[in-house]
Amino acid sequence: MSNATSDNETIVHRVSFLDRDSVNIPILKVLQADGTVYDNAVLPAIDEALAHRIYDTCVFTRVLDERMLGAQRQGRISFYMTCTGEEASIIGSTASLDDGDVILAQYREHAAIRYRGFTTEQFMNQLFSNEKDLGKGRQMPIHYGSAELNYQTISSPLATQIPQATGVGYSFKMQGKRNIAICYFGEGAASEGDFHAGLNMAAVLKSPTIFFCRNNGYAISTPTSEQFCGNGIASRGPGYGIHTIRVDGNDMLAVLAATQQARAYAVENHSPVLIEAMTYRLGAHSSSDDPSGYRSKDEEAKWQQHDPVKRFKLWMINKGWLTEKQDAEMYDKYRKEILAELKIAEKLPMSMLDTIIEDVYDTPTPRLKQQLTDLKKHLKKYPDSYPNSKGRL
Ligand SMILES: Cc1ncc(C[n+]2csc(CCOP(=O)(O)OP(=O)(O)O)c2C)c(N)n1
Numbered sequence: 247m248s249n250a251t252s253d254n255e256t257i258v259h260r261v262s263f264l265d266r267d268s269v270n271i272p273i274l275k276v277l278q279a280d281g282t283v284y285d286n287a288v289l290p291a292i293d294e295a296l297a298h299r300i301y302d303t304c305v306f307t308r309v310l311d312e313r314m315l316g317a318q319r320q321g322r323i324s325f326y327m328t329c330t331g332e333e334a335s336i337i338g339s340t341a342s343l344d345d346g347d348v349i350l351a352q353y354r355e356h357a358a359i360r361y362r363g364f365t366t367e368q369f370m371n372q373l374f375s376n377e378k379d380l381g382k383g384r385q386m387p388i389h390y391g392s393a394e395l396n397y398q399t400i401s402s403p404l405a406t407q408i409p410q411a412t413g414v415g416y417s418f419k420m421q422g423k424r425n426i427a428i429c430y431f432g433e434g435a436a437s438e439g440d441f442h443a444g445l446n447m448a449a450v451l452k453s454p455t456i457f458f459c460r461n462n463g464y465a466i467s468t469p470t471s472e473q474f475c476g477n478g479i480a481s482r483g484p485g486y487g488i489h490t491i492r493v494d495g496n497d498m499l500a501v502l503a504a505t506q507q508a509r510a511y512a513v514e515n516h517s518p519v520l521i522e523a524m525t526y527r528l529g530a531h532s533s534s535d536d537p538s539g540y541r542s543k544d545e546e547a548k549w550q551q552h553d554p555v556k557r558f559k560l561w562m563i564n565k566g567w568l569t570e571k572q573d574a575e576m577y578d579k580y581r582k583e584i585l586a587e588l589k590i591a592e593k594l595p596m597s598m599l600d601t602i603i604e605d606v607y608d609t610p611t612p613r614l615k616q617q618l619t620d621l622k623k624h625l626k627k628y629p630d631s632y633p634n635s636k637g638r639l
Contacts, residue, residue, distance in 0.1 A: 345362065370584075
């Protein structure tokens with residue numbers, strides 16, 4: 247049809263409007279809180295090795311978040327963000343991908359880059375912005391990136407990664423590759439214009455991209471009830487003509503099942519898929535936030551009951567793939583490893599100041615060189631404005 251409406255048009259003869267609940271969106275659940283699987287639930291493809299890799303990433307992420315939030319409170323790093331409560335959404339989805347698929351994340355998805363192999367040392371170098379940081383210390387902590395691991399560097403302005411992901415997916419299609427892009431974002435970021443641009447463009451151009459929304463209930467202090475009036479983010483997918491699913495984001499097996507099938511669909515049909523994972527940000531928005539000002543302890547306690555890591559752990563124990571003893575040893579191992587790497591990374595110097603003008607142009611422009619000279623003069627005069635700069639100018 248020329249105006250691109252449905253071929254199965256229903257004709258009515260009295261006025262009837264659609265509203266928020268005209269479409270009932272089911273939510274996929276596989277794993278129950280006690281670690282048992284729902285009757286009739288269809289399991290994703292998962293064996294013991296995959297389950298261990300997933301659980302290992304969960305434990306690492308929990309320990310990293312606990313330790314580095316503590317390091318921020320001690321004044322050792324300037325800023326931190328946790329992924330606590332959202333591990334199943336991030337790890338279950340990343341574990342469904344091919345290593346060649348490109349990840350474009352928002353900022354709360356460090357579990358994804360860890361799953362791909364980002365080392366503890368690399369985490370520490372980024373968090374301490376030292377000379378071994380892959381980003382040369384130019385970014386705030388938590389803005390990880392790795393070309394080797396196909397993980398695009400985080401950028402702070404919300405939602406910019408959404409249309410970029412559409413482009414990455416489209417480029418895979420143009421090259422005839424069987425890879426996809428996956429784009430993570432919060433439900434808050436879905437209020438940006440870039441969300442509309444990215445999803446509409448992906449649908450029209452048929453870009454093999456998974457748009458993975460972590461609906462964790464809040465955009466900093468703004469609850470979802472004050473962000474939008476629609477039925478979550480999933481309701482928007484069919485509006486763009488995008489294959490869509492809503493899933494329990496605290497259920498590792500449901501996220502895995504949904505993303506495995508979403509990826510297969512995206513590759514086979516050269517098409518985007520939207521996944522809305524219903525989850526909860528158990529921690530504060532960032533180290534600069536205090537949630538007690540906008541939500542109750544009761545609400546937080548209710549969500550603690552749905553801890554995704556605990557649920558998956560119980561499933562592993564039920565399968566005979568993990569014991570409480572092994573679990574405790576994993577936590578212990580990562581606590582020691584992270585502390586040891588932290589102590590090394592915090593002592594390393596920052597990058598030489600000259601690197602600040604590298605990497606944009608093949609040869610830095612005369613204006614950039616002049617700015618660098620002026621900056622050095624300024625810093626020599628006011629050394630306190632650039633702490634730890636000894637020998638780096
Ligand atoms: C364009 C833009 N506007 C505002 C901000 C400030 N900001 C940072 S995070 C955030 C909330 C985002 O919420 P959501 O997308 O739901 O992700 P969550 O933090 O809950 O994981 C805001 C408003 C920003 N970084 N960029």
